[in-house]
Amino acid sequence: MATLKICWRLRERNESNRIRNAGKPRSPKVICLSRLAKIFGQRVAVDDLTLHVRAGEIFGLLGHNGAGKSTAIGMMLGQVWPTQGEVHVCGHDVTRRRSLALQRVGAIFETPAFYDYLSGWRNLEILSHYSAPTPAERIREVMEWVGLAGREQSKVKTYSHGMRARLALAQALLPQPELLILDEPGDGLDPEGIHEMRQTIRRLHGELGLTIFLSSHLLNEVEQLCTRIAVMNQGRKVFEGSLAEVKQPKNWVRLRVNDFHQAVKSLREENLIVDERDGQFVALASEAGTDVVVRRLVEQGMAVYEIARHEQTLEDFYLGLMRNDSDR
C-alpha cells in the first residue's frame, strides 16, 4: 500500500517536472563546481575542478583511490572547506548557505555508519530530524521501499552488510531528495549486493526522477549506470563528457599485420590514421575507410591478417587517460 502511495506521488512529481521543464532547452544545473581546489598541508587533494551536473542526470565521478573524489564530495556537502573556488548545490552556495543547499539532498558514503546499538527505525528518526521533523508514516514508507519492513525494530548491529546499505539508502531518501550523492556505493558489497545496488539506483532515477551523482573507482559500475562522467587523476579533472563520447572518441580498428610498426609508419605518411596504441589498434582518419587502409598496406607488400572495428570500453578509455596524464 505504502509502495503504491510512493509510486503515485512519484509519478505525480515526475509529471509536474515534465510539465515544468517543457519547452525549456536544458535542465537546470543541480551541482556546479567552479575552479574548486583543496589543499591539505602540502598535498593538493583537488586542483581547479570545474564541473556541472544537470537535473535528471546520472553523473559518475571516476578516479583511483586518492584521486580527490571523496574530497570533492565533502566540499559539495559542506564537510570540507574549499581552499579556493565555489560550490553550488541546488542553486545555493554550499559554503555560505549550506542549510538551504542541502535541504533536498541525500547522501550515502562508502561505509555507511550508524548507531549500532539503536534500532534501524530509531537511526532513521535521529538522522531525519536533522533535516526536518519526519512523520512516522514517512519512515514506514521508506523502510518498505528499501525492503527493510519487518526489521525496523531490530538493532542495526544485527543487520547484514546489504541491510546496512539499504538503511543508508533509506536515510538518504527520507528528506525527499532531488539530488542523491553516492560516494563509492559499491564498495564492500558482494556481487549480488552490487547488482542490487545498481538496480536500486536505476529505480531511483527512473521512478523518483532523482539526479544522481556517484563517485567510484569501479569502471564497470559507472559504465552500466552513468549518462555522463568525469575522470579525476591526482586531484585534477582529466576528462568530462558523455559515455557515448567515451566509447567512440576515435575510429578505432584492430589491425593484425606482419609488421605493425612499419604499417603504422606507412599509414601515417598517407594521413590515413591519426593514432595507434597497444601494438594492435589504429584510429582511422575521418575520411579513411578500412578498404583504403587494406589496399594501401597490400600495395606495399604487407600481409594483412585481420582488420576489425573496435568499440572502446570505458576501461580502455580510462587507462589511456591515466597513461597520457602520467606521460605529461
Add this chain to the structure above:
Amino acid sequence: MFYLQLRNELWKLFAKKRTYIGFLMFLLAQNVIILLFRFTNGPRVSMIRTLEGNGYLAQQFISALTVATFMLLPIAYLLLPLYVSLVGGDLVAKEAEDGTLRMILSRPVSRLRLLLLKWLAGAFFSLALVLALGLFGVVFASFWFPWKGLFVFIPGELFSVFDAAGGLQHYVVAHLMMATKAVTVMGLAFMFSCFNVKPAAATILALSFVFVNFIMQNIPYFHDLQHWFLTYHLNIWQFMFAQPIPWWKIGESLSILLGFNLTFLVIGLTVFQVRDIKS
C-alpha cells in the same frame, strides 16, 4: 525541532552502555565505603574522636547524612571528573571516529546547532550523574545509619555540624554547586573532543588538565596562587557546608566557572567550525 533534536541526542547518549559506567561505579564505591564505615572501626573511631574532642556528642552525628557527605569528598574529587570527561570526550570525537558525524553533516544542520545540542546533552548527563551521586549516597547510607545531624570535617578547610533538617539543606545545595563542577569538566572534555583527536585522547587531555591543576593548587609553594587554578573554583561546592556559607566567594567562583565554560565552548565551536570532516 530543537526539542526533537535534543531528545535524539539524549537518546543516543543514554542508549550507550558506557554512559552508565559512572552510575554503576558510584553505586559500587558508595556501598563499599558504607560497609567499611559500618563494619570497621578505623574511620568511625577517628570521627568520634574529632567530634568529642570538640565537645559534641558523637552519636548525634554518626548518621546517614554524615556518611553520605564523608563519601562525597573522594568521589567528587576523583571519580566524578573521570566519568563526566569520559562522556564529554566521546560526544563529538566518537561520532567522528565512527563515521556517524559525516552522516549527520550531510544533513542541513549547522555545526553550531549540532554542537550546542551535544553540549546540552552532556550538561544533562552531568546533572543526572551528580543527582545520582547525591541520591545513592543518602539512600544507601540510610539503610545502615540513622537519620540524625550532619558533621562535616575537611582538615584545614572546615568543621561544621548541622541538625538533620539543616544538614539535608546544605547537602542538597552542595550538590547543586557540584553540578557546576561536573558541567565544567564535561565542557573541558567536550572542547578537546571538537579537535581532530580520538575520544580517549580528549578524555585524557581533560583529566590531565584537571589533575595538573589540582596538583599545582596543592603544592604548598603555590598556596597563595590557588585562586588561579581551575580546581580551586571547581571544588567550591564544599564551602556549601561552611557556617556561614561564604556567598561572596561562591559568587566569585561561579563567575569564573561561567567564564571558563564559555571559553571552552567558544574554542570548541571555533575548532569544529573550521575543521574538515573526512572519512
